[in-house]
Amino acid sequence: MPSQRIPDFNVIEFANVIEFATWLVGTARVALSPVEIVAQTCERLVAAGIPLWRVRVGQRLINPLIGAWGVIWMRETGAEEYTVPRSVLATSSYTGSPFEHVVKTRTRFYRSLRDLDPARDHPVLFEIAEDGSTDYLALPIIYGDGSVQGAAFTTDAPGGFSEAAMVLIEELSPFLAAALEPAAMRRSAESLLRTYLGEGPAERIAAGAIRRGDQVTIEAAVLLTDLRGYTLLSEQLPPDELLERLGQYQELVVTAVRAEGGDVLKFIGDGVLSIFPVEDSGREKASGRARRALEAALLRAEQIAGLRFVGCLHVGSVIYGNIGSPDRLDFTVVGPTVNFVSRLEAVAKSTNSAAVCSREVAACFPADTTRRLGTFTLPGVPDAQAIFELVAPDQRASREQGADPEIKPRTEHGS
Numbered sequence: 001m002p003s004q005r006i007p008d009f010n011v012i013e014f015a016n017v018i019e020f021a022t023w024l025v026g027t028a029r030v031a032l033s034p035v036e037i038v039a040q041t042c043e044r045l046v047a048a049g050i051p052l053w054r055v056r057v058g059q060r061l062i063n064p065l066i067g068a069w070g071v072i073w074m075r076e077t078g079a080e081e082y083t084v085p086r087s088v089l090a091t092s093s094y095t096g097s098p099f100e101h102v103v104k105t106r107t108r109f110y111r112s113l114r115d116l117d118p119a120r121d122h123p124v125l126f127e128i129a130e131d132g133s134t135d136y137l138a139l140p141i142i143y144g145d146g147s148v149q150g151a152a153f154t155t156d157a158p159g160g161f162s163e164a165a166m167v168l169i170e171e172l173s174p175f176l177a178a179a180l181e182p183a184a185m186r187r188s189a190e191s192l193l194r195t196y197l198g199e200g201p202a203e204r205i206a207a208g209a210i211r212r213g214d215q216v217t218i219e220a221a222v223l224l225t226d227l228r229g230y231t232l233l234s235e236q237l238p239p240d241e242l243l244e245r246l247g248q249y250q251e252l253v254v255t256a257v258r259a260e261g262g263d264v265l266k267f268i269g270d271g272v273l274s275i276f277p278v279e280d281s282g283r284e285k286a287s288g289r290a291r292r293a294l295e296a297a298l299l300r301a302e303q304i305a306g307l308r309f310v311g312c313l314h315v316g317s318v319i320y321g322n323i324g325s326p327d328r329l330d331f332t333v334v335g336p337t338v339n340f341v342s343r344l345e346a347v348a349k350s351t352n353s354a355a356v357c358s359r360e361v362a363a364c365f366p367a368d369t370t371r372r373l374g375t376f377t378l379p380g381v382p383d384a385q386a387i388f389e390l391v392a393p394d395q396r397a398s399r400e401q402g403a404d405p406e407i408k409p410r411t412e413h414g415s
Contacts, residue, residue, distance in 0.1 A: 017168065020044060024175040034183045038071040039079035041176060046075070050165045051157040053133060057141065057176075058084070058099060058150050059184045063191045097122050098138045099150045106148055108170060109138040112160055128154060135160030139170055141177040143184065151176065200263040200277070200320075201331035212329055215321025219278040221290040221313060221361065222333070222341045223262070225253050225297070227270035228308040228349070246270060249307055256297040260289040265332050271345075275318065275333055287315050287364040291390060294355055298392070312344035313357040313390070315364070340385075343378040347387050355390040362388040 028037045034057075042055050058070035067086035073079040094100055098109040111121065113129040113136055128136060133154035141149040153169055155161050193202035204214075227233075227249050234242055250272060254264050257274045266273040274293070278286040294311040301307045316337035322329045340358065348356045351373050362370040370388040377384050 016048070017171070021172060021175040024172070024179040029179040029182060032179075034180055035071050035079045035081055037176075037179050037183075038073050041172075041179075042073045042075075042079070045169070048168075050161075050168065051155045052153060053156040054128075054131075054154045056152045057180065059180070059187070060103075060147065060149065061191055062188050062195075064195060066191070069187065093124065097124050098136065098152065102138045102140045102150045103148045106140045106142065108140070109136075110166065111136050113154075114160070132156045134158065137161060137166055137169065139173045141173060141180065143177060143181045145185075149177070149180075149184070197331055198263045198265050200275075201265065204321075205331060209322065209331075212322050212324060212326055215319050217317055218320050219283070219286075219315070219317050220320075220333070220337075221276040221278070221283070221286040221315040222318065222337055223257070223272075223274045223276070223290045223294060223311060223313055224341045224345065225272045225274075225294070225309050225311045226345050226348075228310060230270040245307065248304055249301070249309060252300045252304075253293075253297045253309075256293040256300070259296065260293040262289060262293055273333070273338075275320075278315070283315050283360070284364040287313065287361050290315075291355075291357075291361075291365070295390070295392065298354055308354075310345060310348035310353070311355045312341050312348055313355070313361045314341040314344065315358070315360050316340070339380055340378070343381060344387065347373065347376055347378075351389070353389045354392070357388050357390055359386045359388065365390075 055073040067089040068084040138152040253272045262274045262276045264274045276286045276290045318333040318337050319335045324330045373387045375384045
């Protein structure tokens with residue numbers, strides 16, 4: 001590190017600077033979390049005589065909902081993690097801000113907060129000044145892949161930062177980047193896996209299940225939903241409107257599944273495949289979570305004009321793991337249980353039912369919450385199967401009040 005850059009350096013001895021940098025790229029990088037790295041870095045700087053008040057280190061994230069995450073340290077309360085919604089990055093809170101300047105130009109941004117000018121200074125600087133800060137220093141935190149993050153340092157000292165203090169902070173920023181980069185890259189990779197594969201597969205792949213044939217047999221309630229009239233919609237709507245309609249449907253299904261602890265594994269055209277692992281909770285609880293997710297999604301769909309879909313439920317053993325070629329893999333569930341639930345879609349549509357289930361799922365619920373549709377021969381399934389309709393909550397309420405819901409007569413289907 002070129003010590004000649006530090007003028008009249010009296011904040012911390014040069015040997016201690018070397019020790020500080022070595023700690024960042026050694027012990028801190030390997031053993032500490034991002035929160036601990038930022039907290040202990042700030043505490044060391046304060047102990048060296050630098051009057052830090054607040055420090056914020058931000059990291060961009062590859063995530064459809066979260067635009068950034070980071071650590072904020074305050075002298076009074078210590079350090080904690082925070083997240084920034086992706087939508088914020090498109091607002092004036094970020095546009096034109098010192099953080100945007102640092103990320104785009106890869107250069108530092110310094111401003112005294114004691115003489116701000118409304119005509120040229122970003123509103124965020126006025127907010128920071130109102131909180132009591134006197135000086136603001138933002139620096140680029142550059143990672144090995146070329147991505148640029150940002151770090152902002154403020155002080156409440158009446159005279160602001162000394163030149164020596166700012167040079168020291170800037171000299172240490174590459175070492176802070178080296179300490180934070182592994183955790184930031186892991187966070188981005190995990191977020192990307194969750195976005196494209198779902199929570200369960202992301203965890204298993206991150207744990208090393210990356211070879212074809214890496215699999216485990218689990219018991220789960222399997223939910224498959226399918227948009228009604230999708231073929232007709234694809235012929236009638238322009239591509240952008242079709243994708244918007246498809247996105248609305250998928251979003252409400254995914255939201256409902258996640259709210260009940262399920263895992264969305266795959267989008268298959270206009271179909272959504274989800275699982276609710278049985279684990280130690282038993283079939284009844286797993287099936288109940290799947291049913292609540294389906295009913296919540298169906299109820300939400302009623303509020304969107306023209307959006308109708310069917311949901312099919314089955315519970316049983318599935319093979320959960322990697323399939324595909326050695327260099328192109330897919331993490332999903334396969335097996336007879338999945339095949340069975342895929343066959344229920346035709347039954348739901350032919351009987352005009354929004355939600356159908358197998359005998360195994362129906363057995364998990366009180367008799368008055370399901371209705372037998374008949375016995376059906378399903379392609380690829382050896383024996384004729386009794387299929388049930390899930391009675392919607394409003395229909396159950398009508399029954400309890402003594403009024404039967406309007407039900408069209410149904411005919412038993414034989415082999």
